Amino acid sequence: MKWLIVVLACAALSEGLNRVPLKRFKSMREELREKGIHLPYSDPALKYLPYHTSTFASSGSALINNYADRTASPPQSSYFGAISIGTPPKSFQVLFDTGSSNLWVDSSYCSTQACTSHTQYNPQRSSTYSSNGQTIYLPYGFGSLYAVLGYDTVVVAGITVPRQVFGLSTREPKQTFLSAKFDGILGLAYPSISSGQATPVMDNMMQDNLLQANLFAFYLSRNEEQGSELSFGEVDQSKYQGQIYWTPVTAETYWQIGIDGFQVNNKETGWCSQGCQAIVDTGTPSLTCPHQFLGYLMRGIGAQQNQYGEYMVDCSETQNLPTISLTISGVDFALPPSAYISVYYQNGYQFCTVNIYPTYLPPQNRQPLWILGDVFLREYYSVYDRSNNRVGFATAV
Template sequence: MKCLVAVLVCVVLAEGIVKIPLQKHKSMREALREKGIELPYQDPALKYQTDVFAGSANMYINNYADTTYYGAISIGTPPQSFQVLFDTGSANLWVDSAYCNTQACNAHTKFNPKQSSTFSRKGQSFYLPYGAGSLYGVFGYDTVNVGGIVIYNQEIGLSTNEPNQAFLAAKFDGILGLSYPSISAGGETPVMDNMINQNLLNANIFAFYLSRDGQQGSVLTFGGVDNSMYQGQISWTPVTSETYWQIGVDGFEINGQETGWCSQGCQSIVDTGTSTLTAPSQLLGNIMQSIGAQQNQYGLYMVDCSQINNLPTLSFVISGVSFPLPPSAYINQYCSVGIAPTYLPSRDGRPLWIFGDVFLREYYSIYDRTNNRLGFAAAV
């Protein structure tokens, strides 16, 4: 796994570039309903319902091997289309551009400012060092269309040089960051903030449903929630730092037994751009021991495939509510453990986790900028 440390983005870069067109799929709830099965739920967020709102959008985004969730946006006039990683762990929007001729840039669709009548150059350059490489670019302004929501004068980073192979095999042409503007490189205004500033949304929220087992049907909603993507109630917890989508964790349980590892409080960053569940490095050995995982010659933690159903359930307690992860959530089809260490410093002495896609496939996640809180509900 290549980790882009500067903006806390972790993605698995697989070989080959495959462009998968966005397709509309029936929701799981609709498919079950056709078979006579109705999933009950109580909905505490009807005021956010997206079906009747013009200031909202449902985007069906791609799932590549349960490691990368990305979809199409367009930039410019006439529109040029790009696949971008939708990332709650960073704040900037950038895409490959015609200014860049490195191998990594040439492997992707590139934005050509000369072909857009609405583009204007800002004149400010940037450099982003990543753990797996680096990116040089310049900022400009143009019209951006995200799921039918049109944002005018959006600041965009355009790559000018990608000097190594870090992005060569990425499934996407850029990254659309959805975290808070305080961590935006170059002071660029994030897409979500421009949606808010331009009054484009009925509610200043967005939400993710991440599909499982490499299946398509993932949904990103702006301006509301998709009530067909979750069941039961939404549990809310406050953001503890308006930088990343960071929240407090009160406890960590193994098979219902409290470990005490978060007795003084833990913190977690909720990050769609990280494929794994990331644990504080000092706790990883204890977690693997409780799972019975062994490290192989490639450094991966593996379990006995015949014993997966006997592995423990891992649970996080957040604002008094328990969020369990069964073995099917954290063990992949190759019997390796989807939990990795983080060596990031703890926040105020509190251990830091990253709730990546392993967690977010189990729980529909709602990001509320008005109230600076995160909501979780059981994903269908």
């Protein structure tokens, strides 16, 4: 009987170690707003421009922290969790981002306040660190930074990846990184867009045969609740209901897919009659709409623009707002008002903003480009299948 108890205890411990929660807190923009600072809108698609303007056309689960920004506009909810780097291992909170491919963390090489206010990696304190001194530049929609590439042991969701290349930040000039609750970003897109040709974490897992299936999946919790999850090598059937609907990746850069149609209250707009493209991006808090359609969409919703350029609605009317839907590979994925309306409070007053913003990326093959960020991904469990180059969506529980 003792051996059975020991086995069960070890199994429970192993399960616990393989599940790291994704927390949700106030967002960067929320904290700045409470201090009376209104940041101008920054197109989340800016981080995609280096690609679009270039000449290139075992299993484990990590519980993710749900960092909610219900007061920010645009809302800056982000989902991040713990990884470890080095020997002995040091823990870092990283944003898990399907819209980029590099892993980087704050480091002792960086002396800006954005770095020193976070946990910093010190290469002198790891016996397994090495580097060739290569430097890289990493642009994101909310800021950019410079880093030097190094190699060390990385553990994600209980999966050990030896000699993983990652960036050690050397300069972070943006105020937004100062307010960030995470210490770095772990990119999960394709290697073709990785700065410095650094091999992404997922690709090293695949090359080393560390996964029982070459896929990962996200469950993003709603309403500032905890329980978000990133799974490697498996899907968690307890996080969705019904079936998973699959759609092919249309470009092996970001997780880019096709959109067949867009409806407002079950009425087809015709905006994607010739096809649209979308990037599925856990690192973008909002749903972004091609700029040429935004005015029409906001009129359909009944939103009005305020002095800061934000689209607002009457909070007493949110239940009466239309459902919007995207058609992907013949399946309609609906977003009710509760999905795209964010509520925040300022000076004792309640405000309701539409969490849909414009993007100005050029069309892909003459097809308008959307970004399916957290507004969409909180409603739908998402699976990213590298073996078959496809994305799956199922209704989240």
